[in-house]
Amino acid sequence: xxxxxxxxxxxxxxxxxxxxxxxxxxxxxxxxxxxxxxxxxxxxxxxxxxxxxxxxxxxxxxxxxxxxxxxxxxxxxxxxxxxxxxxxxxxxxxxxxxxxxxxxxxxxxxxxxxxxxxxxxxxxxxxxxxxxxxxxxxxxxxxxxxxxxxxxxxxxxxxxxxxxxxxxxxxxxxxxxxxxxxxxxxxxxxxxxxxxxxxxxxxxxxxxxxxxxxxxxxxxxxxxxxxxxxxxxxxxxxxxxxxxxxxxxxxxxxxxxxxxxxxxxxxxxxxxxxxxxxxxxxxxxxxxxxxxxxxxxxxxxxx
Amino acid sequence: xxxxxxxxxxxxxxxxxxxxxxxxxxxxxxxxxxxxxxxxxxxxxxxxxxxxxxxxxxxxxxxxxxxxxxxxxxxxxxxxxxxxxxxxxxxxxxxxxxxxxxxxxxxxxxxxxxxxxxxxxxxxxxxxxxxxxxxxxxxxxxxxxxxxxxxxxxxxxxxxxxxxxxxxxxxxxxxxxxxxxxxxxxxxxxxxxxxxxxxxxxxxxxxxxxxxxxxxxxxxxxxxxxxxxx
Numbered sequence: 401x402x403x404x405x406x407x408x409x410x411x412x413x414x415x416x417x418x419x420x421x422x423x424x425x426x427x428x429x430x431x432x433x434x435x436x437x438x439x440x441x442x443x444x445x446x447x448x449x450x451x452x453x454x455x456x457x458x459x460x461x462x463x464x465x466x467x468x469x470x471x472x473x474x475x476x477x478x479x480x481x482x483x484x485x486x487x488x489x490x491x492x493x494x495x496x497x498x499x500x501x502x503x504x505x506x507x508x509x510x511x512x513x514x515x516x517x518x519x520x521x522x523x524x525x526x527x528x529x530x531x532x533x534x535x536x537x538x539x540x541x542x543x544x545x546x547x548x549x550x551x552x553x554x555x556x557x558x559x560x561x562x563x564x565x566x567x568x569x570x571x572x573x574x575x576x577x578x579x580x581x582x583x584x585x586x587x588x589x590x591x592x593x594x595x596x597x598x599x600x601x602x603x604x605x606x607x608x609x610x611x612x613x614x615x616x617x618x619x620x621x622x623x624x625x626x627x628x629x630x631x632x633x634x635x636x637x638x639x640x641x642x643x644x645x646x647x648x649x650x651x652x653x654x655x656x657x658x659x660x661x662x663x664x665x666x667x668x669x670x671x672x673x674x675x676x677x678x679x680x681x682x683x684x685x686x687x688x689x690x691x692x693x694x695x696x697x698x699x700x701x702x703x
Numbered sequence: 704x705x706x707x708x709x710x711x712x713x714x715x716x717x718x719x720x721x722x723x724x725x726x727x728x729x730x731x732x733x734x735x736x737x738x739x740x741x742x743x744x745x746x747x748x749x750x751x752x753x754x755x756x757x758x759x760x761x762x763x764x765x766x767x768x769x770x771x772x773x774x775x776x777x778x779x780x781x782x783x784x785x786x787x788x789x790x791x792x793x794x795x796x797x798x799x800x801x802x803x804x805x806x807x808x809x810x811x812x813x814x815x816x817x818x819x820x821x822x823x824x825x826x827x828x829x830x831x832x833x834x835x836x837x838x839x840x841x842x843x844x845x846x847x848x849x850x851x852x853x854x855x856x857x858x859x860x861x862x863x864x865x866x867x868x869x870x871x872x873x874x875x876x877x878x879x880x881x882x883x884x885x886x887x888x889x890x891x892x893x894x895x896x897x898x899x900x901x902x903x904x905x906x907x908x909x910x911x912x913x914x915x916x917x918x919x920x921x922x923x924x925x926x927x928x929x930x931x932x933x
Contacts (some may be wrong), residue, residue: 434740434748460753562764563771563871572760572879576790579757582740582749584797588805591742601807603742605832633805641797645790649765652785659772662782669785673847676792680843681821683799687809693827701816703827 405559405654412549413647419545420642421635423463423577424585426538428593428634429531429627430454430505432462433582435590440512441610443521449614450524452531452623454508459586460578462504463542466497467574470543471550471567473497486551494543501539505532531623546573549646560650573646580641588634593626601691648672714863715923721859721878722885722919726911728852729755729889732791733842733899738834742806745813745835745898746842747798751890752883754794755853759882762787762854766861767871780858787854791846795838802837810837814902820844835898845899857882868930877926884922888914 426432429452431439436455443449456462474493477484484492506528513523550570553562562569594612595604616625627635652672656664693703732755735746747754765786770779802808811828812818813835818825820841829835838846860881864874892911893904 434737434750437737438741458750458753460757561771562768564764564767564875565872568872568875569764572764572875575879576757576761579749579753580790580794580797582753583747583757583794584801587740587742587748587798587801590740590748591802591806595741602830603806603808603833603836605830606738606743607832609741634801637797637800637805641793644793644797645761648789648793649761649786653765653768658769658782662769662773662775662778666778666781666785669782669789673785673788673792676789676796677843677847680792680796680799680838681840683796683803684810684823684837684840687803688811688823688828691807691809691828694830696831697827697829699826701824701826703824 402559408552408558408560409647409650409654412552412650413643415545415549416646417639417643419542419549419577419639420580421639422538422541422545423459423581424635424638425627425631426535426542427459427581427586428589428630429538429623430535431623431626432456433459433586435586435594438590438594438610438612440516442612442614443516443519445610447610447612447614448519448521449612450527450620450622451612451626452509452527452535453512454505454535455512456504456508458578459582460575463578463581464571464574466501466539466543467546467577468567468571469500470494470497470547471570474547474551475566486555490544490547490551493547494540497543498536498540502532502536505535527622534624534627542577546570546577549573576645577642580645581638584641585630585634585638589626589630593629711927714867714927715920717863718860718881718923718926719916719919721856721863722881722923723912723915724852724856724859725755725759725882725885726889726915727908728849728856729886730893730897730905730908730911731845731849731852731900732897733838733846734896736896738896739836742802742808742830742836743833744896745811745837745839746896747795747838747846751893751895751897752886754791755849755886756883758787758790758794758850759853759857759886760879761790762850763857763861763875763878766858767875770862770865771871776862779862780855783858783861784851784854787857788847788850791850795843795846799838808836810839811835812839812841812898812901814898815841819901841901842899845901848900856885864926864930867927873930877930881919881922881926884918885915888918
């Protein structure tokens with residue numbers, strides 16, 4: 401372990417934290433991923449809305465696409481034929497990814513909302529104008545950070561030498577990042593923000609499906625309001641999750657040289673996993689003690 | 704004229720074992736699909752394939768790094784398994800943070816009355832109109848096992864392909880493809896949602912083993928041929 405590797409590892413962790421946060425907020429502004437099922441249902445049960453609606457695909461494939469696009473563009477620009485500086489190459493690559501994101505988002509929003517015309521759901525051009533650029537801006541940050549992490553892992557003049565080419569490693573981190581964003585931050589948007597009129601402390605009752613909040617703090621609620629809310633908790637914790645994964649996974653191979661101390665690296669990983677399992681148990685016990693059983697519960701099994 | 708030799712057969716067998724590990728591993732991953740994203744079902748609020756692939760590929764990154772410095776199969780496969788377990792465990796922990804602190808629901812399983820590991824009663828903590836929420840201990844342990852199997856399987860496939868062609872990018876991409884095929888087959892088998900190994904759907908696993916075996920055998924033979932193993 402040398403100080404440069406440790407510093408690069410810290411930079412990777414920080415970049416991953418920003419990538420995770422912006423990825424989650426991008427999916428909140430665009431209403432991608434699983435909570436979008438409620439947005440699509442809303443119009444059908446009589447709640448027309450001004451929420452953006454872009455379930456292009458699952459988050460992992462879409463983020464893998466953006467990251468791989470940015471990485472391919474960056475590698476071409478960095479190659480001997482063009483010889484561009486790495487920083488600017490990644491910036492241009494991320495711009496290409498953001499433009500693709502914008503095209504997919506717009507077609508997705510228009511396609512989905514026009515198909516719901518029979519439920520009086522309109523295509524709002526002002527929503528399209530204001531939200532698409534916000535989505536693209538977040539996608540740009542995400543793609544930039546993911547490709548920067550991948551570049552740090554693969555650049556020939558840096559100490560971490562991963563064998564995968566830049567686009568493959570960016571693709572792989574993109575898939576992982578999408579899976580994390582979809583699993584963590586989006587729950588805050590789906591279970592809390594979309595259904596804020598119901599009391600805090602319960603999952604969505606299946607009978608209330610589609611009854612999303614359509615009115616905002618002032619006027620009608622838009623998806624940018626949703627990102628404002630999710631930026632307080634869902635986004636940052638998603639960033640923390642991706643940051644922790646990138647950091648912990650690379651930390652064990654930074655402090656222990658995989659070539660000579662491979663078994664120590666694996667043992668450290670196993671120790672981290674055991675500690676996380678214990679921590680989850682503590683979390684579960686504490687939450688059940690704090691919240692207690694539901695008052696409506698009428699079964700025979702005692703809490 | 705190319706011919707099959709013993710080492711080619713070993714590579715195909717390694718790919719098939721890797722595929723089977725992925726297929727079985729997916730059954731352990733607690734995912735609640737779209738309902739879980741509204742705290743309406745136990746498990747992580749995403750798709751089976753998405754989470755399993757995300758963790759398996761994180762493992763693949765660890766395995767790839769290890770394989771660049773050693774050719775010890777055990778080290779490579781275990782490195783992949785540990786990477787996948789870390790990804791899965793961190794994701795489930797942060798998922799639980801969101802459920803507990805963001806939505807205010809304790810993690811609870813709905814398919815069993817008592818948690819098989821901790822013996823805690825479950826029904827009193829299920830909010831009305833839902834079938835559980837969050838990742839309780841049994842699902843968490845199950846998810847860790849899922850990460851272990853998925854990561855090990857993906858790394859084994861990568862190891863076999865790398866031994867044939869020695870090109871890491873190509874091998875990684877083929878390994879990702881074979882991984883996703885098996886994850887999708889297993890996902891069909893559990894119809895998108897499962898709480899973990901205590902879920903009654905887990906008993907369907909023999910069917911997934913048959914399907915994954917056939918699919919991976921065919922893909923394995925083609926992968927080895929395409930990569931120039933014969």
